[in-house]
Amino acid sequence: MAGSSAKRKSLVTRFFTFTLPLTAILAFQLFPFVWMILTSLKSEVEISSDPFTYLPRNWTFANYGRIFDVLPFARYFVNSAIVASSTAIIGLAISVFAAYALSRFRFYGRNAIMLSFLTIYMFPPVLLLIPLFVIIRSLGLLDTHFSLVLAYSTFTIPFSVWMMTGFLKSIPHDLEEAAMVDGCGRLGAFVRVTLPVAAPALAATGIYIFIFSWIEFIFAVMFTSSDTSRTLVVGLNTLVGQFTINWGLLTAGGVVTAIPAILLFTLIQRQLIQGLSAGAVKG
Amino acid sequence: MSATSSARVEQGRNRRDRFWSAMRYRYTPYLLLLPAVLVTLAIVFYPIVRSLWISLHYYVLTRLRFVEFIGLENYRTVLSDRVFWTSLRHSVIYVGFTVSAQFVFGLITALLLNQKFWGRGFVRAIILVPWVTPGVLTGFMWRWIYDGNFGVLNQALIDLGILSSSIPWLAQSSTALGGVIIATIWQGIPFFAIMLLAALQAVPLELYEAADIDGASTWQKFLRITLPLIYPTVLITLLLRMIWVSNYVDIIYVMTAGGPGHSSLTLPVYTFMTARSGLDYGYAATLSVYLTLCLLVVIALYIWMLRRSEAR
Numbered sequence: 001m002a003g004s005s006a007k008r009k010s011l012v013t014r015f016f017t018f019t020l021p022l023t024a025i026l027a028f029q030l031f032p033f034v035w036m037i038l039t040s041l042k043s044e045v046e047i048s049s050d051p052f053t054y055l056p057r058n059w060t061f062a063n064y065g066r067i068f069d070v071l072p073f074a075r076y077f078v079n080s081a082i083v084a085s086s087t088a089i090i091g092l093a094i095s096v097f098a099a100y101a102l103s104r105f106r107f108y109g110r111n112a113i114m115l116s117f118l119t120i121y122m123f124p125p126v127l128l129l130i131p132l133f134v135i136i137r138s139l140g141l142l143d144t145h146f147s148l149v150l151a152y153s154t155f156t157i158p159f160s161v162w163m164m165t166g167f168l169k170s171i172p173h174d175l176e177e178a179a180m181v182d183g184c185g186r187l188g189a190f191v192r193v194t195l196p197v198a199a200p201a202l203a204a205t206g207i208y209i210f211i212f213s214w215i216e217f218i219f220a221v222m223f224t225s226s227d228t229s230r231t232l233v234v235g236l237n238t239l240v241g242q243f244t245i246n247w248g249l250l251t252a253g254g255v256v257t258a259i260p261a262i263l264l265f266t267l268i269q270r271q272l273i274q275g276l277s278a279g280a281v282k283g
Numbered sequence: 284m285s286a287t288s289s290a291r292v293e294q295g296r297n298r299r300d301r302f303w304s305a306m307r308y309r310y311t312p313y314l315l316l317l318p319a320v321l322v323t324l325a326i327v328f329y330p331i332v333r334s335l336w337i338s339l340h341y342y343v344l345t346r347l348r349f350v351e352f353i354g355l356e357n358y359r360t361v362l363s364d365r366v367f368w369t370s371l372r373h374s375v376i377y378v379g380f381t382v383s384a385q386f387v388f389g390l391i392t393a394l395l396l397n398q399k400f401w402g403r404g405f406v407r408a409i410i411l412v413p414w415v416t417p418g419v420l421t422g423f424m425w426r427w428i429y430d431g432n433f434g435v436l437n438q439a440l441i442d443l444g445i446l447s448s449s450i451p452w453l454a455q456s457s458t459a460l461g462g463v464i465i466a467t468i469w470q471g472i473p474f475f476a477i478m479l480l481a482a483l484q485a486v487p488l489e490l491y492e493a494a495d496i497d498g499a500s501t502w503q504k505f506l507r508i509t510l511p512l513i514y515p516t517v518l519i520t521l522l523l524r525m526i527w528v529s530n531y532v533d534i535i536y537v538m539t540a541g542g543p544g545h546s547s548l549t550l551p552v553y554t555f556m557t558a559r560s561g562l563d564y565g566y567a568a569t570l571s572v573y574l575t576l577c578l579l580v581v582i583a584l585y586i587w588m589l590r591r592s593e594a595r
Contacts, residue, residue: 032424098319105312126554127571131330215417217533265415
């Protein structure tokens, strides 16, 4: 338990109440990754061979090379990057002013707007999937990056409004008011004084949107049909054949797909955890 | 110009300025909100209305020449659709087991991480990784672990002498749903752990010290101090997770696509497959409306709880 463990627990008790359970949970949480990485480093023959091997007999990076030959994986990577960064930039640009209004003004309808943003964010994706598909199809936008940016904005804009409102609220008004006394307009004071202070929080929100768009699957698989717009996760799914799956390629591709999301995530961990308690972050 | 009239002009200007600044103050927030609200109306509200409209039609993508208004026909069909009721039951089981196990293991993890030990920061960071892993990848990793021919789970159980021959975990209807549930539990433990850890760290240490003086046991301290204080966070997190997990499609779709038979089909997966494979958009729209109606109850409860805890 937290805090004052006045009496020293014996090593045995500590082992059973702490070391063992923590190790077990960590092993459970990390094992799938370890297994994915180990598989990706085995040869195709070894993966499906008898006798079974836990560790690769011959360590090889062949799968990582082949994934770029078998599939236009670099193209998918670029597509994912284009979609995710556009969604992040557009989402931030549209929602930052809304978040400013919600955090700094009291006005009629404020609560109703906050609540509708929160509610929208929780709607089932499949509710929007069908009409958006029909709309995007009739606009002739299927199989474009833009169609995905549009689809992701449905969730990312309400989300970033909600998350940034929380962040901006925690920044004191004093600075802004001082700038206004010094002759800045209200908006000028916000842009010049508050925004720079809020920059880390904005970056965190942007990166979260990026990750969300990077890992999203069901819209991506419905809206894209060719290599010009297919994202990484959809590309991974194309490796699944009717009867067989090439697990060496799939695990190598999985590692390549997961790494950017994990790296970006480590950058914004702290802010994200803060935003979590505001109840805005999708699990 | 006389002194008095210039003073009057000055006064008038002041009043006008004040009027405009009051107007500005009043309307600025609406102006600032306009882009976000307009975009949301266009890409969320309009599609929802469109969806309701589509659900009133016979609308199959391969038979667009035969699109026809059929009123509530789709809604009636759903109610007598066996697969709908099966998938709804699976959804309840899936969400119930997943969220409660995520909670229990998340709480244990949070309690462990709340203790001081070497490398705590590192462990806390690494434990969150499953949570930013793409759902598709989560599905694939677990599908590979469960694999009936070369899966490590079967091999390990055989090597340990627990099994005598491989079990096709995801390809037999008795274990498919359970297999999917375990993968989803795995994915969601970190979220609970971190949320609950934040709540645990907010519990004032003095309370434990006072309890120590009174000679309370660890278990008593947990029941009487920790649990009541983290209770609001627990409830809110539970509801939030219920909402997200109820909407999951990708993990199940990738692992089993709802099969074999319909043994691991949940309502959102059924909806997705009706559109994606069945191309029946009218019926899929109707299913998604039913799903939303079920969820609205939980969403309403969540928002009510959230506001109550904010007011406190």
